[in-house]
Amino acid sequence: MDVKYINPFLQSFVSIMPQLGINNVEKGSLSVRGKVIESPGVIIILGIMGDVRGNVIYTTTIECAKKIASTMMMGMPVNELDEMAQSAISELTNMLTANAAMNFSNEGINIDISTPTLMYGEFTANTSSDKVLCIEMLVDDMPFEINIAIEKVNL
Numbered sequence: 001m002d003v004k005y006i007n008p009f010l011q012s013f014v015s016i017m018p019q020l021g022i023n024n025v026e027k028g029s030l031s032v033r034g035k036v037i038e039s040p041g042v043i044i045i046l047g048i049m050g051d052v053r054g055n056v057i058y059t060t061t062i063e064c065a066k067k068i069a070s071t072m073m074m075g076m077p078v079n080e081l082d083e084m085a086q087s088a089i090s091e092l093t094n095m096l097t098a099n100a101a102m103n104f105s106n107e108g109i110n111i112d113i114s115t116p117t118l119m120y121g122e123f124t125a126n127t128s129s130d131k132v133l134c135i136e137m138l139v140d141d142m143p144f145e146i147n148i149a150i151e152k153v154n155l
Contacts (some may be wrong), residue, residue: 011100035059037059
């Protein structure tokens with residue numbers, strides 16, 4: 001996978017999160033993983049189609065997801081990852097990925113995205129790619145990972 005696929009997602013994250021009232025955002029480590037992604041509690045998967053294809057898989061803890069959902073809902077307490085909190089987190093990943101799609105477009109790479117699929121609990125997810133780029137972001141010192149499993153389409 002080409003590392004040029006990282007910047008559109010990083011730019012999106014640092015642009016979108018402050019708009020939602022989440023200002024304490026830092027980039028953590030960058031790593032390459034195999035095709036198996038272990039759930040830290042919450043996984044949201046979006047498909048990528050177009051000039052590149054694959055998936056972006058966002059992972060975080062249930063506590064981080066609840067905190068982000070609470071912030072997105074103007075500080076409303078979120079004691080469990082209920083339907084409303086899941087909807088907020090799904091919408092966040094939709095916004096992040098749509099913004100990344102615009103960033104890709106600015107580089108001449110056209111993509112479409114699928115609707116988010118959110119799952120939570122203890123499980124693993126498998127990607128179609130053997131190598132996955134993982135960008136660790138810290139949201140209020142809590143982990144939020146962006147796992148990028150996309151490849152250029154050869155036509």
